[in-house]
Amino acid sequence: MKSKEKITNVVVETMLSHRSFRKYLDQPISKDDLDTIIQSAQAAPSWVNGQHVTIISIKDPEKRKKMAELAGNQKYIIEAPVFLVFCADFHRIQVACEMEGIEFKAAVNPDLLLVGAVDVGISLSSAITAAESLGLGTVPIGGIRRSPLEFIELLKLPEYVIPVSGLCIGYPSETPDITPRLPKAAILHEDQYKENIQEEIKEFNEIHSDATKGRTSGGSTWTKRMANFYKDPYYVNDSYKDVGKMLKQQGFRKGY
Ligand SMILES: Cc1cc2nc3c(=O)[nH]c(=O)nc-3n(C[C@H](O)[C@H](O)[C@H](O)COP(=O)(O)O)c2cc1C
Secondary structure, eight states: OTTTSOOOSHHHHHHHTOOOOOOBOSOOOOHHHHHHHHHHHHHSOOGGGOOOEEEEEOOOHHHHHHHHHHTTSOTHHHHSSEEEEEEEEOHHHHHHHHHTTOOOOGGGOTHHHHHHHHHHHHHHHHHHHHHHHTTOEEEEEGGGGGSHHHHHHHHTOOTTEEEEEEEEEEOBSSOOOOOOOOOHHHHOOSSSOOSOOHHHHHHHHHHHHHHTTTSTTOSSOHHHHHHHHSSSTTSGGGTTTTHHHHHHHTTOOSOO
């Protein structure tokens, strides 16, 4: 990707060099660097300036161990010097409503889930770019949604707060290749959605299988990987089946 694009400045260069890192040096991250990452996450835009994101830094090694297991045995959650959990947070909004003597009624609106997930996504992305610009590597951990009820318990999340993604941060001990992306024509359409999208996907299949050959579960086409992943409603082994339960439990229960 990097070689095809014209790099215009250091921010863009950082973004186009992105890859996820899953192996880290045993080297701590300075408090100043972590503060910069959190500040960058907080500087991201948010819907109506509602700032619907809470970040929880997990320091307790026992909790990390448990979380690594619950997220599908992802051991880099234990090994990374920093592990953050990004939550979509409407508890603060409820408190704001209480402080104003007004009832919080919008939890019935499914739009809240889009608002929360988008705010978390933008904030997560800003944290990633900030970390990468400081020479650090990261990997988001959506695996926390495999066991959302257990995460809520471990994190003591109040009503209207849901865990969306973890983020491991550390100094990389190895640099994986950049994972190729779909051709631009597949993701950038003009004026309306393209009718036939198979050609670009076919083109990408070859690029994907070549680029992932040496990797664990690599070497297959992108369509094969995606079709196998999405063939069951809750993915492989019903692994993400409690998300609906989590939403109800956390108060997002009416209207859908
Ligand atoms: C919201 C989100 C959740 C993710 N969850 C995981 C995860 O649980 N474990 C993991 O190893 N990678 C996870 N990833 C990383 C993706 O697998 C990775 O971004 C993708 O394969 C593209 O590779 P790249 O980041 O190296 O370009 C996640 C990425 C995102 C955006």
